[in-house]
Amino acid sequence: MSSITYRKAGLVSRDVLWALRISAGWFAAIVVVVFLGIGVGIELAGGLDGSTPNSVWETSAYATRYWPMAMGIMLTPFYLPVCVASGVTRRSFGIGAALVVAGLAAVMAVLEGVGYIVEHGLYALADSTPQFESPHLFDSGLHIWVSMPEVWITVCGNVAAGWLIGSVYYRWGWLWPTLALPLLVVPTLAVEAAMSVGWPGDVMIGVLGVDRAPLGVAIPASLVIIALTLWGTHRLVRTTAVRPRRA
Amino acid sequence: MTLGIDVQGLTVRFGDVTAVDDLSVRLAGGKIYGLLGRNGSGKTTLMSAIAAFLQADRGRVLVDGEQPYENPAVTEQICLVRDSGDLADQDSARAALKRAAKFRPNWDAEFAERLIELFRVPTRRGVARMSRGQRSALGVTVGLASRAPVTMLDESYFGMDAPSRYAFYDVLLEDYIEHPRTIVISTHLIEEVTRLFEEVVIIDQGRLVAHDETEALRMRGAAVTGAVSAVEAFTDGMTVLAERRLGGTKSVTVFGAMGAEQRARASEFDVELEPVALQDLFVHLTKEAPR
Numbered sequence: 001m002s003s004i005t006y007r008k009a010g011l012v013s014r015d016v017l018w019a020l021r022i023s024a025g026w027f028a029a030i031v032v033v034v035f036l037g038i039g040v041g042i043e044l045a046g047g048l049d050g051s052t053p054n055s056v057w058e059t060s061a062y063a064t065r066y067w068p069m070a071m072g073i074m075l076t077p078f079y080l081p082v083c084v085a086s087g088v089t090r091r092s093f094g095i096g097a098a099l100v101v102a103g104l105a106a107v108m109a110v111l112e113g114v115g116y117i118v119e120h121g122l123y124a125l126a127d128s129t130p131q132f133e134s135p136h137l138f139d140s141g142l143h144i145w146v147s148m149p150e151v152w153i154t155v156c157g158n159v160a161a162g163w164l165i166g167s168v169y170y171r172w173g174w175l176w177p178t179l180a181l182p183l184l185v186v187p188t189l190a191v192e193a194a195m196s197v198g199w200p201g202d203v204m205i206g207v208l209g210v211d212r213a214p215l216g217v218a219i220p221a222s223l224v225i226i227a228l229t230l231w232g233t234h235r236l237v238r239t240t241a242v243r244p245r246r247a
Numbered sequence: 248m249t250l251g252i253d254v255q256g257l258t259v260r261f262g263d264v265t266a267v268d269d270l271s272v273r274l275a276g277g278k279i280y281g282l283l284g285r286n287g288s289g290k291t292t293l294m295s296a297i298a299a300f301l302q303a304d305r306g307r308v309l310v311d312g313e314q315p316y317e318n319p320a321v322t323e324q325i326c327l328v329r330d331s332g333d334l335a336d337q338d339s340a341r342a343a344l345k346r347a348a349k350f351r352p353n354w355d356a357e358f359a360e361r362l363i364e365l366f367r368v369p370t371r372r373g374v375a376r377m378s379r380g381q382r383s384a385l386g387v388t389v390g391l392a393s394r395a396p397v398t399m400l401d402e403s404y405f406g407m408d409a410p411s412r413y414a415f416y417d418v419l420l421e422d423y424i425e426h427p428r429t430i431v432i433s434t435h436l437i438e439e440v441t442r443l444f445e446e447v448v449i450i451d452q453g454r455l456v457a458h459d460e461t462e463a464l465r466m467r468g469a470a471v472t473g474a475v476s477a478v479e480a481f482t483d484g485m486t487v488l489a490e491r492r493l494g495g496t497k498s499v500t501v502f503g504a505m506g507a508e509q510r511a512r513a514s515e516f517d518v519e520l521e522p523v524a525l526q527d528l529f530v531h532l533t534k535e536a537p538r
Contacts, residue, residue, distance in 0.1 A: 085329075
């Protein structure tokens with residue numbers, strides 16, 4: 001691969017992330033206000049007398065997965081034509097898109113990680129500790145060195161699956177991709193199941209009775225699933241024609 | 248820098264539809280080409296294959312001797328502006344220009360500013376909220392200011408109003424003279440842009456119908472003007488493409504090259520011969536096989 005390929009890939013990733021900055025900022029602000037401001041506020045105002053308080057911030061994880069996933073879905077339909085029309089190869093676009101997946105996940109990991117710490121602090125003011133309903137790799141919101149990587153891997157799985165879904169729809173239209181949708185979401189479920197986190201983790205541990213694999217196995221397995229998803233989508237995009245534009 | 252284009256036996260299919268059918272054409276670098284064809288004739292598909300927007304099912308496209316598909320050194324030298332441009336809807340014109348500046352190695356920011364002003368493109372308005380004419384103007388601005396050695400405009404100025412279109416023709420020619428490159432223009436507004444074309448390529452149903460220098464192509468027919476009776480007598484038995492009559496004067500467009508013998512005969516009949524209008528010729532060459 002030529003240096004132009006990597007230089008253009010870097011430009012693509014920065015261009016897309018820069019374009020998403022405003023909507024990402026609004027999204028983060030809304031999540032913070034809704035879950036930390038209103039959610040935790042109501043929980044604390046309701047009094048924590050004696051009962052075991054659940055983490056409100058934990059439920060924000062669904063928002064911080066599905067919004068980036070939606071962005072992933074839009075990557076190919078929105079940016080592939082723009083990139084190809086700008087003289088960028090699909091290979092560069094694919095590498096750039098993979099960097100966007102990692103970048104978006106990093107932003108969500110920082111948001112979530114910091115949120116857990118803030119929530120922990122707020123609960124501490126009421127002499128309490130938030131409890132998690134879903135299984136995680138971390139026991140406390142203060143364990144940022146674990147919470148951030150967990151969120152990063154989970155969101156990576158979601159955005160990668162989103163990119164795959166968007167690319168498949170862009171290439172084949174609505175019918176076959178819709179029928180194949182259950183298969184297309186497998187990567188995101190597999191990533192969480194491999195780490196036994198989130199609701200797939202609940203199913204693995206609670207329903208199927210499968211113990212969590214050692215982290216030395218679970219995390220590389222999740223990363224391999226993400227890498228395969230990105231590689232497969234990249235391969236798909238490289239042979240995808242840019243659609244005629246509607247007037 | 249000017250790059251030549253060599254299309255060899257190109258076939259592109261969309262399901263059951265063959266958009267381009269075993270088409271071969273060679274375009275020397277550093278000229279302005281008119282690409283003419285009816286709706287659905289395969290113009291956009293041909294240009295899309297040259298610009299690596301899609302892959303050929305058969306045959307190949309070479310730009311400066313190399314295949315453009317997934318070839319970064321070649322694709323950054325090609326700029327295809329389709330219709331109103333492939334612009335991100337959420338972008339403002341300013342953002343679209345910034346993106347082009349990042350990706351286009353020969354980008355001329357000053358020229359882009361001049362064009363934006365010339366075409367009165369609102370720089371802060373989002374692309375999605377622009378009129379078709381404004382989007383066209385923005386697409387044309389990106390296409391010209393990219394100064395790509397291969398620049399293709401696929402009906403991209405179609406939505407612009409007449410003053411903007413005429414300004415576009417002038418500025419295109421002016422910039423082409425200062426920065427020679429290979430320019431391919433696909434259009435239905437044939438009469439408006441004929442003066443720009445050095446060569447014309449006509450395709451129909453995905454196949455090459457004609458490729459020649461504009462003047463040579465126009466000499467394939469003739470506009471015969473003179474007194475009604477003289478014109479009718481002279482053109483008797485010829486393939487008539489169009490007729491116009493004003494009082495005692497008649498002008499008939501006929502198909503077929505006028506050799507020395509015919510010119511001598513025209514003098515005898517006292518009628519004038521002029522090259523045929525490109526649009527009349529185009530209509531004739533593409534009407535044989537109606538869709």
